[in-house]
Amino acid sequence: MDADAQKRAAAARAVEYVQPGMRLGLGTGSTAKHFVDLLGERVRAGLKVVGVPTSEATFAQAKACGIPLTTLDETPELDLTIDGADEVAPDFSMIKGGGGALLREKIVASASSRMVVIVDATKWVETLGRFALPVEVTPFGYGATLRAIEKAIGTVQSGGPLKLRQTKDGHPFVTDGGHWIVDAALGRIDDPKALARALAAVPGVMEHGLFVDLASVVIIGGPDGIKTVERPVSS
Numbered sequence: 001m002d003a004d005a006q007k008r009a010a011a012a013r014a015v016e017y018v019q020p021g022m023r024l025g026l027g028t029g030s031t032a033k034h035f036v037d038l039l040g041e042r043v044r045a046g047l048k049v050v051g052v053p054t055s056e057a058t059f060a061q062a063k064a065c066g067i068p069l070t071t072l073d074e075t076p077e078l079d080l081t082i083d084g085a086d087e088v089a090p091d092f093s094m095i096k097g098g099g100g101a102l103l104r105e106k107i108v109a110s111a112s113s114r115m116v117v118i119v120d121a122t123k124w125v126e127t128l129g130r131f132a133l134p135v136e137v138t139p140f141g142y143g144a145t146l147r148a149i150e151k152a153i154g155t156v157q158s159g160g161p162l163k164l165r166q167t168k169d170g171h172p173f174v175t176d177g178g179h180w181i182v183d184a185a186l187g188r189i190d191d192p193k194a195l196a197r198a199l200a201a202v203p204g205v206m207e208h209g210l211f212v213d214l215a216s217v218v219i220i221g222g223p224d225g226i227k228t229v230e231r232p233v234s235s
Contacts, residue, residue: 004030006120006221007084011035013219013226014082014118020048023075025108026062027083028055028101031118035082040065052078054108055101056176072111081112085119085211086131088218092231093192097134097209100165100175106207109214117215121222129188134165134209135199136179139172145204149182152198160185179206 001009011034018024018039026036036058043049043066050068052075053059062069072078083105087095094117096102109115137145146162153159165173165181172180189195189210196210220227 001221001223003120003122006223007031007118008034008221009226010118010120010219010221011038013228014116015039015042017080017082017116017217018042018047018049022049022079023070023077024049024051025078025081025083025112025115026051026053026058026067027081028058028105029084029099031084031120032058032082033061035118036061036065036067040067043067050075052108054083054104055099072107076111078108078112079114081109081115083109083115083117085117085123086209087123087125087128088117088119088215089125089128089192092213092215092218093128094211094215095128095131095133095209096211097136097181098131100134100173100181102134102209103136103175103177103179103207106211106214109211114216115214116217116219118219119221121220124218124220127188127190128192129186132163132183132185133189135182135184136175136177136206136208137182137204138206139180141204142180145202146182148202148204149184149199152202153184153186153195156191156195156198157186157189160187177206
C-alpha cells in the first residue's frame, strides 16, 4: 500500500471504535479526512452520531458528508476524538499542527474521554522533532514573542531555526482563529513534557503542537497492514 492507502486503512479501523449515540471530535488533515469520509458512509447508512469539527475545512467536509454537527458550547463533553498526527512517539507524545488547526484540535481532544490517533507508518517515530514543531502565536508583538519562544526552548534543550509559516504568495499563514504559526525546526525533542510547559508559559503563544497525555490509542497503517497500539492504563 502507498502512504494514502495506509492512511485510509488506518481510518477504516478507527471507524470501528465509533458506537451509536457517540459525541465525536472530528480531526483535521489528510488522514482525518479519510475518517470523515468513511464516517459519512456509516451515517448515511443509519448510524446516529454527532460531531464537533476541529477546523473550518473539516466542518465543510463533514456537512457535505451528512454528519450531524454540534459545538463544544452545546456539547462540552465528547466521547471520542479521531485525529491524525505529524509524528507520534512510543510514549504517545505527538506533534500536530502541520495543517494549521492545532489550537482547535487540542481543545477538542482535551474535551474528549478518549483520543484515537490514525497515522501511516512514516509518522511513528522513536523520538519527536524531525517534523518542525508548530507554535501558534498572536500577531500582536510577534517579534517579542519570537524572542521569548527562543528563550523558552533554550531552557529545555538546544534550539533551532524558527520560521514564520507563509502562504504561497508570501503572506503569513492565518489560522481559523486569526493567529500566525511559527515552525520550530528542533531536530529532536527529548523531553516533550518539559518543552510543552516552557512554551505554554510564553505570553503571545496561543498554543503549541506538542500533544502530551491525550492519545489513548494509535492506529498505524503500514505496508503490511494495520498495527494498533494502546496506551497502558495508569494504576
